[in-house]
Amino acid sequence: MLGDDGSVLAPGEFLPQLQETDIFDLTNQILEQSLTALTALEDLDPELWVSVNLDPQLIGITCLKCVQQMLQGQRIAPQRIVFELLESGDFLDRRLAQDHLLDLKAIGVRLALDDIGSGYSSLLRLKELPIDKIKLDQSFVRGLEERPGDLHFVEALLELSSSLNVELVAEGVETAAIRDAVAVAGVRYLQGYAIARPMPLDALRNFLVSGCEPLRQSGPRSLLGIYAEQMSEHAVLRKALRQSWTILDLPSLRDPQNCPTYRDICRLPDADAQQILAVYRDYHEAIAAFADKDAEHWMQRVEELERQHRRLSDALLGAIRVASATSSQ
Numbered sequence: 602m603l604g605d606d607g608s609v610l611a612p613g614e615f616l617p618q619l620q621e622t623d624i625f626d627l628t629n630q631i632l633e634q635s636l637t638a639l640t641a642l643e644d645l646d647p648e649l650w651v652s653v654n655l656d657p658q659l660i661g662i663t664c665l666k667c668v669q670q671m672l673q674g675q676r677i678a679p680q681r682i683v684f685e686l687l688e689s690g691d692f693l694d695r696r697l698a699q700d701h702l703l704d705l706k707a708i709g710v711r712l713a714l715d716d717i718g719s720g721y722s723s724l725l726r727l728k729e730l731p732i733d734k735i736k737l738d739q740s741f742v743r744g745l746e747e748r749p750g751d752l753h754f755v756e757a758l759l760e761l762s763s764s765l766n767v768e769l770v771a772e773g774v775e776t777a778a779i780r781d782a783v784a785v786a787g788v789r790y791l792q793g794y795a796i797a798r799p800m801p802l803d804a805l806r807n808f809l810v811s812g813c814e815p816l817r818q819s820g821p822r823s824l825l826g827i828y829a830e831q832m833s834e835h836a837v838l839r840k841a842l843r844q845s846w847t848i849l850d851l852p853s854l855r856d857p858q859n860c861p862t863y864r865d866i867c868r869l870p871d872a873d874a875q876q877i878l879a880v881y882r883d884y885h886e887a888i889a890a891f892a893d894k895d896a897e898h899w900m901q902r903v904e905e906l907e908r909q910h911r912r913l914s915d916a917l918l919g920a921i922r923v924a925s926a927t928s929s930q
Contacts, residue, residue, distance in 0.1 A: 625659050629667055632682075638802050639677055645809050650681040652713065657686055660701045668708060679709025683734060687715050699730060706731050713770070717758065732767055736792075739773025743793070745825060746778055746925055749918055752829050756786055756836065781826035786833055820865045824873070824924055827865050828917045834862060835910050842891065842903070855889035857882050873920045880916045884909040 619627065635651040642649055655664075672679055684705065702712060713734035714727070727735065737758055741751050755771065762769040771783045774793030783791060797808060821827045841849055857863040857878075866877050887909040890902050 621658060624656055625664075628653065628655060628659060629671070632668075632671060636671065636675060636677055636682075638805075639681065640675070641802065642806060642809065643676070645806065648681075650683055650711075652683040652685050654715070655684040655686055657698060660698055660705070662701075665701065665704050665708070668705070668710065672708070680711060682710045683713050684710055685713045685715045685736065686730075702731055716772075727761075727765060727767075734768040734770060734790075735762055736770040736772055739793070741773075742771050742779060742783065743773035743775050745782060746776065746921070749782075749825060749828050749921055752782060752786060752832060755783060755788065756833065759787055778823040778825040781821050781823045782829040785821045785826045785829040820861055820868075824869065824917060824921045827862065827869070828914070828921065830865065831862050831910075831913060831917065834860075838888065842906075849891075851889055851892040854885055855892075857885040860885070869920075873924075877913070877916045877920065880909070880913050884913045 632653050635653055639649060639651050672682075686702075706712065711733040712731060713736055714730065714732050715736045716738040717735045735758070737755065741754050745751055745755075759769050768790060769788055770790040770792055771788045772792045774780050774783055774791040774795045776795055780791060780793075780795040800808065821830050838849075853859050863878070863881060866874055866881060868874075869877070884906075887902070887906040890905065893902075
């Protein structure tokens with residue numbers, strides 16, 4: 602949108618100035634253009650979908666009728682349209698709003714809850730709303746290189762979304778290292794400049810034709826990715842030890858070279874690798890100690906394992922901080 606002086610205004614600048622009727626008209630135009638673009642890309646991939654932001658205040662009978670009319674005569678299946686719901690006060694908590702969302706779902710479209718984590722009430726709404734997808738707010742993702750510990754929140758949301766059988770999208774994936782770490786953590790859908798910048802339809806077609814780089818390669822390619830990898834592996838190990846530790850091949854885990862993380866660490870620069878590998882070997886010694894099934898010392902072994910894992914995490918975090926400081930100089 603253009604300002605009075607002819608300059609291009611960002612959405613955050615002009616959207617707050619719009620009245621409800623203006624937002625309704627703008628949403629209809631965007632949806633219509635999105636369906637046209639999706640039809641134009643049909644020959645490339647018939648499973649592509651489009652997401653459109655939807656202010657919850659617009660959800661009602663008029664909105665439902667507009668969506669139905671727009672889909673009539675379209676080749677696009679409703680399931681390929683995702684409406685991203687933005688938080689708007691307590692509107693989504695109202696019974697009538699939830700009924701209208703169910704009506705939208707009955708049409709066949711999918712629903713996403715945007716900016717999860719930015720508001721205290723978002724997580725509570727997940728159990729009430731007919732959501733297909735949740736989008737993790739970029740504030741938990743774009744700063745991962747400065748705050749790698751936020752990966753714990755990413756993994757917690759990933760596990761929650763899996764339990765609820767909804768998709769998780771990570772917003773704010775702005776660097777290669779963040780893309781590496783979030784993908785290693787298991788998030789399948791990413792959004793941010795490390796994937797692609799906003800582009801017109803012709804450029805998008807060329808982007809899709811040239812092929813997108815797969816999210817997962819043969820292991821992590823960054824320190825942050827390795828940190829995410831060992832964090833995920835430790836979570837699985839902790840759960841197995843708590844619930845079904847007998848399925849683990851504990852004697853083989855005494856040798857760290859049997860684990861992919863060992864080989865990933867070996868690919869790091871020698872100064873980083875040697876220090877981290879020393880701690881990683883101690884961590885595996887703590888794992889192997891569980892091969893002794895003596896129940897009397899079980900808790901001591903658990904405490905030692907957690908201590909060694911903290912040492913490993915600290916070693917990786919230290920290397921990440923040094924690398925970040927060096928790159929910023």
